Amino acid sequence: MAYSKETREWYENEISGIREAGLFKEERYIHSPQAAGIAVEFPVGAAPKQVINLCSNNYLGLSSHPDVVKAAHEGLDYRGYGMSSVRFICGTQDIHRQLENKLTEFLGTEDTLLFPSCMDANAGVFEAVLTEKDVMIADRLVHASIVDGMRLCKAMQDTYKHSDMAHLEEKLQEHQDKRVRMVITDGVFSMDGDLVKLDQIVALAEKYNAMVFVDESHASGFIGKTGRGTHEHCGVVGKIDIITTTLGKALGGASGGCVSGRKELVEMCRQRARPFLFSNTVAPVIVSGALKVMDLISQTTARRDKLEQNTICWRKLLTEAGFDIKEGESPIVPVMLYNARLAQDIARDLFAEGIYVVGFFFPVVPKGQARIRTQMSAAHETHHLDKAIAAFIKVGKKHDILGKGKKEIIAMYGQ
Amino acid sequence: MDEVKRMVTEYVTREYLEEGDDRVIKEDTPLITGGIVDSFSMVSLKRFLEKKYNIQIPDADATPQAFDSINNIADLVTRFTKGRV
Numbered sequence: 221m222a223y224s225k226e227t228r229e230w231y232e233n234e235i236s237g238i239r240e241a242g243l244f245k246e247e248r249y250i251h252s253p254q255a256a257g258i259a260v261e262f263p264v265g266a267a268p269k270q271v272i273n274l275c276s277n278n279y280l281g282l283s284s285h286p287d288v289v290k291a292a293h294e295g296l297d298y299r300g301y302g303m304s305s306v307r308f309i310c311g312t313q314d315i316h317r318q319l320e321n322k323l324t325e326f327l328g329t330e331d332t333l334l335f336p337s338c339m340d341a342n343a344g345v346f347e348a349v350l351t352e353k354d355v356m357i358a359d360r361l362v363h364a365s366i367v368d369g370m371r372l373c374k375a376m377q378d379t380y381k382h383s384d385m386a387h388l389e390e391k392l393q394e395h396q397d398k399r400v401r402m403v404i405t406d407g408v409f410s411m412d413g414d415l416v417k418l419d420q421i422v423a424l425a426e427k428y429n430a431m432v433f434v435d436e437s438h439a440s441g442f443i444g445k446t447g448r449g450t451h452e453h454c455g456v457v458g459k460i461d462i463i464t465t466t467l468g469k470a471l472g473g474a475s476g477g478c479v480s481g482r483k484e485l486v487e488m489c490r491q492r493a494r495p496f497l498f499s500n501t502v503a504p505v506i507v508s509g510a511l512k513v514m515d516l517i518s519q520t521t522a523r524r525d526k527l528e529q530n531t532i533c534w535r536k537l538l539t540e541a542g543f544d545i546k547e548g549e550s551p552i553v554p555v556m557l558y559n560a561r562l563a564q565d566i567a568r569d570l571f572a573e574g575i576y577v578v579g580f581f582f583p584v585v586p587k588g589q590a591r592i593r594t595q596m597s598a599a600h601e602t603h604h605l606d607k608a609i610a611a612f613i614k615v616g617k618k619h620d621i622l623g624k625g626k627k628e629i630i631a632m633y634g635q
Numbered sequence: 636m637d638e639v640k641r642m643v644t645e646y647v648t649r650e651y652l653e654e655g656d657d658r659v660i661k662e663d664t665p666l667i668t669g670g671i672v673d674s675f676s677m678v679s680l681k682r683f684l685e686k687k688y689n690i691q692i693p694d695a696d697a698t699p700q701a702f703d704s705i706n707n708i709a710d711l712v713t714r715f716t717k718g719r720v
Binding site: 358360367370376377378379381382384582583586587 | 679
């Protein structure tokens with residue numbers, strides 16, 4: 221038998237090693253639709269507990285919005301369940317093109333191509349548009365999917381210190397001999413919640429003749445005055461060569477992603493991006509739901525405005541309570557704890573108090589930077605935030621971290 | 636050898652430590668396993684060594700272990716420059 225006793229034991233040891241390193245990830249079963257309040261079975265076998273969700277990417281509260289659900293039902297009725305095909309054989313419906321056009325209009329680009337996920341978009345885009353004569357210069361904190369996409373590409377890889385414009389400029393100078401220089405960044409960095417300095421990057425790109433790539437997965441729908449993203453926030457709409465983003469967070473939360481940007485680059489993806497060419501089309505039910513999401517967010521900014529207010533309120537509540545948070549504007553609000561065990565203990569105690577959050581620690585974040593990442597949603601109401609802050613204060617007092625900064629917390633718990 | 640170590644230490648400090656990071660890079664400080672240099676950013680270190688010492692380090696030799704300390708990197712550079720004047 222190919223899967224021998226020794227082979228099994230090798231995998232068992234690997235899994236034990238993951239557990240012993242404290243890196244074992246467990247799923248929590250949710251017995252309700254995604255929302256501000258959800259029913260969670262944890263640990264496995266326990267009766268589902270009603271908790272406030274502070275860790276989803278449901279930024280605009282559209283994941284279970286009745287109009288989106290209705291539109292998805294209609295898509296199911298009129299365009300079927302599946303297409304049983306990749307896009308270029310017999311998998312492109314009229315609604316796929318409609319959604320791509322709406323995304324193009326919303327993002328202020330020239331063209332858009334849907335992918336099964338933004339992970340797939342990032343995995344395929346670089347290989348499709350760059351060659352061994354080119355260089356990719358990425359911020360060191362870009363998302364893992366971008367790192368994987370860069371590894372699949374033959375262009376030279378380089379990185380610059382996180383959001384360090386002087387370092388980026390050095391790299392752009394160093395690579396003037398390359399055919400194409402592409403600066404690669406996230407719009408909102410998912411672990412710290414900070415925003416890219418996109419106006420400065422565009423200025424450097426113009427000075428050193430480089431293209432700009434931005435992953436807007438944690439920005440599309442709510443960053444910027446009308447929610448277009450960090451390019452709107454930084455006043456550089458129309459100057460970004462490639463935007464990738466997801467339909468799996470603010471834009472309905474189901475699945476699917478896209479590459480949007482210069483029409484020739486998008487066409488290169490249509491012709492050459494392997495995750496696009498060799499995986500199934502985005503299901504009609506998701507496309508129909510996403511079309512409704514685009515309608516909703518194009519009609520009014522009420523949801524992104526409410527999210528902004530919730531974010532301001534939540535940051536203020538945490539700061540006044542004495543928590544050490546990462547400053548910023550995005551709805552990603554990390555509560556810094558520096559110690560992995562402390563982050564896990566506080567997440568567990570908060571769950572007992574009816575608040576669902578998750579601790580993050582190395583290797584997801586750098587060593588000594590353990591934290592709880594809280595995320596705001598437009599679905600949160602004042603009573604959710606009031607209950608959440610009361611629980612945070614209770615648990616913060618238990619662990620004696622209120623009013624304490626990095627050095628004091630590390631002195632108490634280690635790093 | 637000491638000159639190689641000095642050059643590499645200077646490069647690693649400048650290239651990888653953020654502003655305000657007061658960690659001191661010693662000859663045996665773990666760079667990769669210590670989280671100072673990740674495998675994603677290791678590429679620029681490899682390119683620096685190749686350019687600076689006019690060598691080619693095959694991918695098979697550019698392992699995380701070979702780059703994990705100033706001592707290991709200096710050994711790697713010495714191995715590839717050995718015999719050259």
